[in-house]
Amino acid sequence: MSLLGVVKAIADQPWSVELHESLYGYPIVESVHVWALCLFVGLTIVLDLRLTGLTFRTVPVSEVVRRILPWQIAGFIVMVISGVLLFYAIPVRSYQNIFFRVKIVLLIVAGINVWVFNSGVYRRIQSWDTDPIPPARARFAGFASLALWVLIIFCGRMIAYNWFDCDKQPQPQVINTLAGCELEASAP
Amino acid sequence: MNAVAEVLWHFAKWSEATSLGRVIRNSEYAFPMIEFVHLVALAVIGGAVLVVDMRLLGLGLKKTPVAQLAKDAQPYVTGSLIVMLMTGIALYTSEATKCYASVAFWIKMVSLLLAMIFTYTVKRTIAARDLENKVVGVLSILLWFGVAWGGRWIGFGG
Numbered sequence: 001m002s003l004l005g006v007v008k009a010i011a012d013q014p015w016s017v018e019l020h021e022s023l024y025g026y027p028i029v030e031s032v033h034v035w036a037l038c039l040f041v042g043l044t045i046v047l048d049l050r051l052t053g054l055t056f057r058t059v060p061v062s063e064v065v066r067r068i069l070p071w072q073i074a075g076f077i078v079m080v081i082s083g084v085l086l087f088y089a090i091p092v093r094s095y096q097n098i099f100f101r102v103k104i105v106l107l108i109v110a111g112i113n114v115w116v117f118n119s120g121v122y123r124r125i126q127s128w129d130t131d132p133i134p135p136a137r138a139r140f141a142g143f144a145s146l147a148l149w150v151l152i153i154f155c156g157r158m159i160a161y162n163w164f165d166c167d168k169q170p171q172p173q174v175i176n177t178l179a180g181c182e183l184e185a186s187a188p
Numbered sequence: 189m190n191a192v193a194e195v196l197w198h199f200a201k202w203s204e205a206t207s208l209g210r211v212i213r214n215s216e217y218a219f220p221m222i223e224f225v226h227l228v229a230l231a232v233i234g235g236a237v238l239v240v241d242m243r244l245l246g247l248g249l250k251k252t253p254v255a256q257l258a259k260d261a262q263p264y265v266t267g268s269l270i271v272m273l274m275t276g277i278a279l280y281t282s283e284a285t286k287c288y289a290s291v292a293f294w295i296k297m298v299s300l301l302l303a304m305i306f307t308y309t310v311k312r313t314i315a316a317r318d319l320e321n322k323v324v325g326v327l328s329i330l331l332w333f334g335v336a337w338g339g340r341w342i343g344f345g346g
Binding site: 025030031033034037038039042043044045046049055056057058061063064067068071149150153155157158160161163177 | 216220224227228230231232233234235236237238239241242247248249250251252256257260261263264295332333336337339341344
């Protein structure tokens with residue numbers, strides 16, 4: 001079964017339909033997603049601002065990481081659960097949405113950025129913990145994270161305005177390929 | 189219709205007729221793009237407000253004095269608030285009469301007014317005096333989350 005087949009099977013589940021059509025359920029899930037955005041992305045920005053040396057310069061970096069991380073994780077869990085539910089309510093349209101696809105790729109890149117930071121410059125934190133302006137690699141991780149989250153917010157918001165929806169044809173071939181649209185053979 | 193409601197209604201009609209409102213309404217891309225900037229500013233203000241509120245509650249960056257944290261966060265709170273107000277006004281002009289009829293919009297406006305007054309008077313004073321005050325922290329979080337919640341529900345026609 002193709003991935004699209006799996007997504008279509010999800011769409012056929014009664015709870016998926018119910019959430020999509022609910023009067024309050026769907027808006028509440030979306031509101032929670034936005035609320036968690038303040039918590040998770042907001043606190044990620046706080047850490048990024050410290051890593052770039054833009055502000056909170058007197059706070060040791062390890063202190064920001066240690067004391068903010070539990071709250072970021074809490075926000076991230078709420079974000080993922082509400083995000084999965086939003087996908088669950090509208091599976092096929094989301095799966096075939098270019099903005100959704102780019103968002104997933106950017107989320108993976110953001111994860112790689114964290115991994116590179118943790119396994120690289122953060123291992124030597126003792127040597128730069130209290131530096132008002134952290135070393136270049138740490139600043140890079142901070143700026144990269146800021147840029148990535150701005151783009152992720154962009155893609156997230158645009159999912160709702162998908163100008164490249166498979167139902168809106170004709171679209172350039174490249175768009176339909178990227179979105180994974182299944183097009184019926186056009187009449188000769 | 190009472191006098192205040194009438195003024196607000198006329199203001200909404202006037203806002204919608206401005207060239208800004210018309211340009212945004214007639215563009216396919218303007219509204220989503222402004223919303224995107226509004227959301228980025230929301231994330232920034234969320235972090236900058238929360239980090240201080242959490243500190244007031246005795247959570248988060250406990251080793252840093254409240255006053256220092258508040259001073260560092262201040263430009264980001266004010267900066268993102270300015271962006272939010274500008275983009276928010278632009279969004280409003282494009283659909284002012286819809287907003288007029290929206291309960292969520294008025295909940296948001298009242299919360300926003302209270303949140304701004306509270307932030308720049310009570311919270312600012314308490315933080316500057318380096319006091320760890322839990323009530324101030326809780327009130328600030330509640331007011332700002334009321335603003336965010338109300339904002340999202342305008343889009344649902346609430």
